[in-house]
Amino acid sequence: MPVEAIAQVLRGLDPVENPNLLVGSRHFDDAGVYKLDASTALVQTLDFFPPLVDDPYTFGRIAAANSLSDVYAMGGKPLTAMNIVGFPDKELPLEILSQILRGGSERVSASGAVLVGGHSVRDAEIKYGLSVTGIVHPDKILANEGAQVGDKLVLTKPIGSGVLTSAAKANKISENDLAEAIDVMIDLNRGASDAATEFSASAATDITGFGLIGHAHEMAAASDVTLIIEAASVPLLAQTLALAKQGFLTRAYAATLSYLNDRLDIGQVDETLVQVLADAQTSGGLLIAVAPDHADRLVAKLKENQTRSAVIIGTIENKSQHTVALK
Numbered sequence: 001m002p003v004e005a006i007a008q009v010l011r012g013l014d015p016v017e018n019p020n021l022l023v024g025s026r027h028f029d030d031a032g033v034y035k036l037d038a039s040t041a042l043v044q045t046l047d048f049f050p051p052l053v054d055d056p057y058t059f060g061r062i063a064a065a066n067s068l069s070d071v072y073a074m075g076g077k078p079l080t081a082m083n084i085v086g087f088p089d090k091e092l093p094l095e096i097l098s099q100i101l102r103g104g105s106e107r108v109s110a111s112g113a114v115l116v117g118g119h120s121v122r123d124a125e126i127k128y129g130l131s132v133t134g135i136v137h138p139d140k141i142l143a144n145e146g147a148q149v150g151d152k153l154v155l156t157k158p159i160g161s162g163v164l165t166s167a168a169k170a171n172k173i174s175e176n177d178l179a180e181a182i183d184v185m186i187d188l189n190r191g192a193s194d195a196a197t198e199f200s201a202s203a204a205t206d207i208t209g210f211g212l213i214g215h216a217h218e219m220a221a222a223s224d225v226t227l228i229i230e231a232a233s234v235p236l237l238a239q240t241l242a243l244a245k246q247g248f249l250t251r252a253y254a255a256t257l258s259y260l261n262d263r264l265d266i267g268q269v270d271e272t273l274v275q276v277l278a279d280a281q282t283s284g285g286l287l288i289a290v291a292p293d294h295a296d297r298l299v300a301k302l303k304e305n306q307t308r309s310a311v312i313i314g315t316i317e318n319k320s321q322h323t324v325a326l327k
Contacts, residue, residue, distance in 0.1 A: 060103025
C-alpha cells in the first residue's frame, strides 16, 4: 500500500500509549518493540505478498527473508516465526504450496529461528509471508529515529530487485540475468544487523516497498534531519538502469515520488536513476546511519560478514526544507 495511504489511515487511529511500548507505529519503523524487562524486549513484525518469481521454493525463501529482515533492521535476533498463507487450492495443486512453505522454512532455519505454525486462507491469488518474533536489548534497538547530523549513510545491498523482477514477469530477461537479484533477495540481513549493532549505529531501516528514497525520508522525518544521498554511489544490480529506461519499474516508485513531492530534492540526478532509487525493493539491505569515526570500520565489518554491499552513500545534515536531497 502506498505510504500516503498508510499515513492517512494511521492518522485516524488513536495513538497507543504504554510505557513498555518502546517502538510503535509513530515513525513507520520496521517492527514494533515491547519491553519485557531491563535486558529484554520483544520485536514483532508481519509481512506477506504475492509471488515475485515463478519458482515456488525460491519465492518462499525470498518472502521469508523479507519478513525476517524487519527484526534484523531493529537490531534484533529472530526467535520464532509463523506462516501466513493465501492460496487458491481449487485452482492450483497443493504441491506448489508445499514448495513455498519448504522455502520459507529453509530461511527461518538459516536465521536460527524456529517455525512454530501459522494460518492459511483460501484466496484468489497466492500470498505468503511470516509473522516473526525476536528479541533485542532495550538499549540496543536500531530504530529509524536517532540519526545524527554528521553521520554517514551506509547501504548493505544493491538496489534494483523491483526493476529486474518486473522485467522477468514480462519475459524480458533470462533466468541467468535474474539470478543475481534472487541471490540478493534471499540473503539474510543478519550480518548487516550484527555489524550495525557492534558499531553503535544511530539509526537503521531496511529498504523495501517505499524504495531507498522513501525509507530514507522516513529516517529523516523521524530524526528531524536531512539525508544527503550521493546517487552515483548507490550500488545497483546489473542491467537495472538499462531495464528501467525501458519502463520496467514497479508502480511504487511513482507513488513514493508523488508523496514526497517538494520534500525531495533530486538536484541534477538523471530521471531514470531517481525512479530506480524510489522503486520498491524486496528483502533489500539495511540503510545505516553511523558516526563518521565508525563508518570505515563498519564498512570493513560488513565486508567481513559478507554482506552484498558495504558502501557509504551519503551523509546527514541539519534539517532543511527537504527531507532527502540527491547529489
